[in-house]
């Protein structure tokens with residue numbers, strides 16, 4: 001089997017030599033899915049996984065805009081339309097200076113499996129730009145979004161490709177993108193998700209990724225007759241996903257002791273309660289400040305410059321910032337300190353070595369494509385509401401979200417339970433996602 005995986009990866013590497021993040025995402029899937037394919041007659045000899053590794057379409061375009069000093073700036077925009085076997089392309093847009101083809105292809109590849117897990121009819125895609133929103137004025141952000149959409153609009157649509165937010169793209173950016181799309185197309189449709197509540201958005205979409213990550217942790221704990229109540233939780237990031245993971249974990253009786261950004265992390269031994277989180281939300285979403293400013297209001301907390309929060313003792317860790325933010329040394333520290341649940345809010349935050357370390361110790365470890373699927377699932381619910389031209393209540397959406405997260409968990413158990421009873425959520429999520437997409441691809445022929 002190892003030689004089959006190696007042979008497969010050699011083929012993928014030949015074509016994508018300079019794309020380390022993409023190759024990392026593919027190998028993790030290949031290791032678990034290739035043995036499964038070998039055991040299933042219907043998938044044999046169809047090269048399905050290889051087909052899944054090739055995007056259906058890659059768009060790359062110039063994004064020129066004018067900054068506040070009058071200078072013309074040029075960024076690069078992308079949209080990866082990865083797989084539409086089970087529905088229109090669906091996935092977020094990332095605005096961050098590190099954005100490149102490799103990062104967006106890894107995210108689009110993960111999105112295909114994740115979207116299949118949600119049980120909703122959504123294919124996978126991802127996009128963005130190497131634009132740095134940090135320290136840009138509102139006007140600059142708006143002009144950038146308008147320029148970005150002035151090209152993207154020709155390639156997307158409510159039945160073709162439906163982008164949403166990701167790092168650096170929140171409610172404000174979705175508003176500017178939507179406004180430009182509407183102007184260019186002269187139609188009001190559900191072409192983006194994460195919209196404002198008064199213009200087609202869904203209640204709970206802002207909360208959904210973070211809440212879903214906590215719901216998934218709850219499901220994992222329940223397999224060992226345990227709950228989140230009273231647990232100490234470390235969270236990285238302080239953006240959309242981190243904020244709502246913190247909110248839900250706290251509401252359920254856990255104590256969240258860390259949050260971070262790219263400058264370092266804060267540790268608050270007493271826990272980041274609702275009032276403190278409201279301060280963080282104001283700081284990050286409105287003032288767009290740094291996490292160290294938490295100490296101006298809560299001086300008892302500590303700030304660790306340039307560090308990640310994984311050396312802090314905890315029961316549960318939720319990486320909610322970015323890819324490859326939990327290295328093997330971090331994993332060892334988490335394990336040594338007794339952490340026994342890792343529920344990923346971010347996409348691929350743990351390096352392969354870190355994942356293997358968690359699994360070797362048989363702790364409950366959920367990969368992002370399973371545990372953070374609540375965001376895109378609720379985007380799917382936003383699309384349904386837009387199509388039906390109705391609005392569900394907060395309770396209705398939250399109930400559906402909880403049901404979807406619990407379904408994903410069940411599917412991971414179905415495909416990931418080992419002979420000794422250990423639930424390998426990586427294997428479970430990869431195979432469950434693969435089966436759904438592969439069956440649709442088989443039915444649709446070689447296209």
Ligand SMILES: NC(=O)C1=CN([C@@H]2O[C@H](COP(=O)(O)OP(=O)(O)OC[C@H]3O[C@@H](n4cnc5c(N)ncnc54)[C@H](O)[C@@H]3O)[C@@H](O)[C@H]2O)C=CC1
Nearest residue numbers: 166167168209237238239240241261262321322346347375
């Ligand atoms: N927004 C969503 O609905 C979903 C987001 N995700 C993933 O969750 C993660 C966070 O996304 P959002 O919260 O939406 O973005 P955001 O832009 O609201 O927040 C990102 C956070 O990560 C931190 N961060 C970014 N790069 C970093 C770095 N190099 N080192 C340390 N910290 C860094 C930022 O300071 C910020 O706190 C990403 O991996 C994203 O792909 C996954 C599923 C859905």
Ligand SMILES: O=C(O)CCC(=O)C(=O)O
Nearest residue numbers: 091092164166375376379
């Ligand atoms: O809501 C969406 O369409 C995308 C969410 C996303 O980008 C993700 O799941 O990584």
